[in-house]
Amino acid sequence: MAHRPEDPLPTGPASTEGVWELSEWDAAVDVTVRRLRAYVEDSQLGGSRVTSRRPPAELAQSLSLQSWIREGGMDAGALDDFLETYLSEGTRLHHPGYLAHQCASPDLPAALGDLIHGVTNNAMSLYEMGAAAATVEMAVIDWMLDKVGWAGRTAGGVLVNGGSLANVTALLAARARAFPEAWNTGVPRRTVLLAPASCHLSITRAAAILGLGSDAVVALPCDPIGRVIPSAIPEVVVAQERQGHTVMAVVANACAPATGLYDDLVSIGRICNPRGLWFHVDAAHGGSALLAPTLKRLLTGIELADSVIWDAHKMLRTSTLAAAVLLKDKTDLDRAFRQEADYLFFDDDRGGPDLMMRTVEGAKAQLGLKLFLNLAWRGEAGLGRYVAGRYATAHRLWELVRSRPDFETPFEPQSNVVCFRHRDAQGDPKQVALRDRLIADGRFHLASSMVGGTRWLRATVMAPATDEQTLHALLEAVGLAARQVRDED
Secondary structure (H helix, E strand, C coil), rough: CCCCCCCCCCCCCCCCCCCHHHHHCCCCHHHHHHHHHHHHHHHHCCCCCCCCCCCHHHHHHCHHHHHHHHCCCCCCHHHHHHHHHHHHHECCCCCCCCCCCCCCCHHHHHHHHHHHHHHHHCCCCHHHCCCCHHHHHHHHHHHHHHHHHHCCCCCEEEEEECCCHHHHHHHHHHHHHCCCCCHHCCCCCCCCEEEECCCHHHHHHHHHCCCHHHEEEEECCCCCCCCCCCHHHHHHHHHHHHCCCEEEEEEEECCCCCCCCCCCCHHHHHHHHHHCCCCCEEEHHHHHHHHHHCCCHHCCCCCHHCCEEHHHHHCCCCCCCCCCCCCHHHHHHHHHHCCCCCCCCCCCCCCCCCCCHHHHCCCCCHHHHHHHHHHHHHHHHHHHHHHHHHHHHHHHHHHHHHCCCCCCCCCCCCCCCEEECCEEEECHHHHHHHHHHHHHHHEEEEEEEEEEEEEEEEEEEECCCCHHHHHHHHCCCCCCCHHHHHHHC
């Protein structure tokens, strides 16, 4: 029966069940650190498979998941056995052969940040729930704003859980400027976003989530390798306006997820700004080039944007997830969310800002701590050297591909992403089969992209351990797999 307010509450002796036994903590941490140390060491040396993907049912049995869930009872000794299997059945992002998706090879300081958050659990979207964490996040955001070229009190931002949510948040701000009453009344029909077909899938998702519908994303004209043709934008805008459509935002890549190529931000910004068009730059992956003196030219013009997203969990080497939403005018972000909740927001002096007012999330993890610790430990220059080194290694891979007549590549890389294919594996299905063979072999993990209607292998150089020897071994392995796929016919 439901409890009524007038019913007396149950009474009895106070319980301390659940209070940490710190000796248990010590033993469990010792086991975990030892296992993770061996994991990172083995990964960096390339001593194990780079990835494993056994079927879920088989893995669940190996890990005794149902038994642990039903019965409990794990202690440090059992954790040791569990981690031995668990760590062997994932993907090793520190491995020199990891060349697949744009996920960071996390650095040591960021890993410590995750541990600190896991223990303290300060859900700092309300200042009173994590004053230090909120202050750290604000400092990190100010640093990122300065890198973009928006230093000063008028710009602002927030960290959120991932680039997809960051794009949604930035476009919410664009919606609030275009349609101030949209939070209450919705978005008028005939509202569109202009974006290249090569944009991240979260742009289309954002359009659907914001009530525009995925069909509202209008493809901008691009060159054969997917970069926006800036001179074509005015014609597209005029054509949309003639149809009675309102252009809510123009989106540019910096860089495109499938190719690593940067759009011409200067030219796009110079078209959008005089027309009052919201200019959004998705710099989730490529924004970190701002830290490398030899690379920041790739982002010239980013300061012309109205909004930028920039992921720390890609090239700033934090663990997943930590993405920045940056606004040239912070009031645009403040206007994006219009809600009242008397159990959360009060009229008293909170001592500091409640970041919940700027995010979709209610509770928020201490995302800024991971990036702050990387910066505090390695320095801005150290992170810049990492970015420059991965870009240089990718360019070296491209040079090796070009030097071999049995390989082809569609373009010179601008980032740490290289697209290529072996001539013995002609046709898209063979490229997929070739990649599957590489994964099954266990030494290399590549991704795949469509460029100009053709499927290519995609190498994304993330791990610091990926070196010249790795690149030569990769091409040999690709060549062998290509011949095997060819000979299957």
